[in-house]
Amino acid sequence: MADLPLVLLHAYPVDARMWNAVREPLAARTRVITPDQRGLGRTPLPDPDREPSLDDAARDVLALLDKLELERVVLGGCSMGGYVTLAVLRAAPERVGGLVLVDTKATADTDEARANRLTAAERAETEGTAVWLAEAMLPILLSEETRSSRPGVVATVRELIESQPPGGVAWAQRAMAARPDSTEALREARVPTLVVVGEHDTVTPPEAAREMAETAPDGTLVVLPGAGHLTPLEAPEGVATAILDWLPGQAR
Template sequence: MADLPLVLLHAYPLDARMWNAVRGPLTARTRVITPDQRGMGRSPFPDSDSGRQPGGEPSLDDAARDVVALLDRLDLDRVVLGGCSMGGYLTMAVLRAAPERVGGLVLIDTKAEADTDEARANRLSVADRADAEGVTGWLADAMAPALLSEATREQQPEVEALVRELVDSQPPSGVAWAQRAMAARPDSTDTLRGADVPALVLVGERDGLTPPDAARGMADVLPAARLEAIPEAGHLTPLEAPEAVARAIIDWYPQG
């Protein structure tokens, strides 16, 4: 039996290009699919310029339906589904919506908990500013120090330059939608507790946004999880240490 394809969902506020450095090694193991999420990269909103559903607010449940629709278009019954940061939140939303489509999980630099009140307020403030001002000139400055470890910023300036380029290129409406959707997301601990599939939890050991303790919490509730920390990396391990991330996924990848 052939291995299940691997679908990887990108972090905020980036797009699918963040996976470029890991795609090569992973495609030698299985089929790899890296879509842009709604409103980010080259992916438009399916319903309106604002991405709002009639009578509703931005929700990762809508983005989860996008992922399931993609699987339908590609005629994929089940996949190994993974994501980094916001991509991890979206992975958990898909797991809630269509658990039968998920044959394995890769959770990278993410967490199961919902936002605190303070974090939620900060997200909504960023969304409002993106709507009012766009994102160029301030969002990358605000995000880069939190997304990358100090070691990465000092030793791999090209990675920071790429992150800034990706952030600056995102549509402001997509940035705002993503922040509002993440602010509204529920706690996913029980979702993971019920996910009886192989799971890999990866975290940068210098990740200050979703730290190793958060990764350990997910691994503890998942029925069949492997936990690995990536040395010296921060919140964007697929960009900071792509070889280590690809190797970890390949070594873990479930059979058939």
């Protein structure tokens, strides 16, 4: 709904600053809330001995909505933020008035992806995350076009990655590895759903985005040219325009 606040959850392994270039045009139209998720950015990691689960991250979001006295919001996220968005949808669909799924997917990890996440989590805990994490993630997160022609974006993403606490990085990887398939929750969602994806996203490619848009009962797909997996940083104007063009349709 057009009058509902918009909550946007960030990707891994960065924090809410990834939305900085998107916030201003969106805030001119609606209230925008961009929290750091547990263990990343400025948000501490509670219960470090508790088994990592995105269900706990979803409870964090619901607790934030309660604190802000928000009964219902348009909820969205990029990559891991999208996984958490779908976890909130599974837990409390009545709190979600619309979905914005950016460079994400509803399916669970493959066995290979899960193993890679657990390996990265162990490395973060034993070695820290300096240098190697950014070097490993930049080719995955950003399109070749962005990496070769936009050094400012590359530098921003590198700084965001390198500022994240190793414990939060490890927690996020283990929580994402354990996440269930959310396809059925998306299929049962009775709210408008916007799916945004970068043309060159290799992590959650346009085909996966198209499947989500088709699975949602009221889905809209926007593919942004030239961008990879972090469209809010690679194509912020495109992301903002996609959301703003879609928001008027939420007045139900």
